[in-house]
Amino acid sequence: MGKTATDDGRSRKVGVKDISREAGVSISTVSHVLNGTASISPAVRTRVLEAARRLGYLAHRQAKASITALDTILLAVPPDTLPQNNLNFVSWTVLSALGKESERRGIRLVPFPLEGLANSAKAIVEAARSEKAGGIILLNVDRRELVEGIAGAGVAAVLINGEDSSMQLDSVTPGNRFGARLATDWLIRQGHRKILHITWRGRATIRRRGDGFVDAFVDNGLPREDAQFLFAEGYEPHLGEKAIGEWLVANKGLGEITAIFCAADNLALGVMRGLQTAGYKIPSDISVMGFDGVAPGEFTTPSLTTVNVPLDQMGPAALHLIEQRVTSNRLDRASHRLELGCRLIVRASVAPGPAGTSPR
CATH class of the missing domain: 3.40.50.2300 (Response regulator)
Known part of the structure; x- marks a missing residue:
């Protein structure tokens, strides 16, 4: 819990009752917003989060990775990842898991196809601001001019399956x-x-x-x-x-x-x-x-x-990185590059080679 000052100058712990009273909503609504356990209207969600932030509760809970601080995220993707087909199983597995986790947390995902005039940092940032998005996720995108433009706009953003060599944006990739x-x-x-x-x-x-x-x-x-x-x-x-x-x-x-x-x-x-x-x-x-x-x-x-x-883990990891950046409220927070471990699946297409055991 966070802390707030009492009339005699002492501090006391802030709880959901305080947030409920401050935001003018029920305790159960506060619980759903903070834990991402139900879909709550954007207006009510914003009111609860603002109350929690003012009372110091938001930063405390976020430090324990136990609060959802986002309500809308712009999802910028190349157009060929949106129609499901036999060629983009990887992208669709990532998107499916991201969608399920966003729904569980009560986060609205706004798809933004990167094509034509929309294929620029300016267009992406303007779209995010128009949707009042708390962050941007870019899938399969790591063009230098895009990364630099978004990094300079001061909007929380994460690359999924992309790499930022300048280390200005957070990223999630397989190892x-x-x-x-x-x-x-x-x-x-x-x-x-x-x-x-x-x-x-x-x-x-x-x-x-x-x-x-x-x-x-x-x-x-x-x-x-x-x-x-x-x-x-x-x-x-x-x-x-x-x-x-x-x-x-x-x-x-x-x-x-x-x-x-x-x-x-x-x-x-x-x-x-x-x-x-x-x-x-x-x-x-x-x-x-x-x-x-x-x-x-x-x-x-x-x-x-x-x-x-681990394709199903990349989207949830990206959401967590955005939440960390939003709630830290630090412009100088170092970017995080998260690599997820991979494992072998041994099936029937490989047979022993002619050299026998390892040379070591």
């Missing part, structure tokens, strides 16, 4: 480098020494997966030239199929490659199809591994070994 290193190290321990990493020239989050791939070779004392890269035109399955098909023709087959590690499950699905079309059996001829842990990988033949990303 991309760690996860890729974990996956590659596991392949090496299975006896694979010549591994092909299929990726695409994407944002910084994707480049980190390539970094982790190389890290594992260095950590195991293996030649860096054995960590080979193949760049597809994008992450869509048909582009993975095209990339591996062209690579097989150019190299007259697999050569010494015994395993392929793809930077996304979507890419891996296309690579598997391309290999099978070319007559290769997975995993007896070649092992394949993905990254993301999206549902279709369970149902491929063979089922896809992959790195599972």
Whole structure:
């Protein structure tokens, strides 16, 4: 509880009864607002939070991570993440979990597609202010000019699945480098020494997966030239199929490659199809591994070994970061970069390699 001064100068604890009296609402309404256990009208919610803030209750409870201090958040997303389809399982899993957590806390999410003239920091900030949003969440966006423009506007904002190299905005990402290193190290321990990493020239989050791939070779004392890269035109399955098909023709087959590690499950699905079309059996001829842990990988033949990303935890973590920034009321609060741990899901698409145990 917070504290307030009494008539004789002493302090006493502030409770929900004090907030109820100050805001002119019932105690149960105060409880619902503070704990995010029911949907309350924006006007009443604002009145309760303002009363709690004036009485010193808000900062005290927020220090214990036990209060919801937001009522509206602008959700800025690329337009291709909004229509649900087979290509954006990752984004939709993140959005679904974010929506459920926002509903549980009584927070209104306002979608804002980033396209055309709306694809600028100025447009995003103006939209947030128009909606009286307490914060902004940007999904799959980390363009420098956008980040700098929003950071300079003084609005609480968090990047989900994006990286701010200038560290001006808070961000939540998977442990991309760690996860890729974990996956590659596991392949090496299975006896694979010549591994092909299929990726695409994407944002910084994707480049980190390539970094982790190389890290594992260095950590195991293996030649860096054995960590080979193949760049597809994008992450869509048909582009993975095209990339591996062209690579097989150019190299007259697999050569010494015994395993392929793809930077996304979507890419891996296309690579598997391309290999099978070319007559290769997975995993007896070649092992394949993905990254993301999206549902279709369970149902491929063979089922896809992959790195599972905690997609359902990214949205709630972003909400928590925004709440911390809003309630801290400090302009000089350092940005927080939160990386969530990933884990391996071992299925049927990887077989032991020819080298046996780990070289270490």
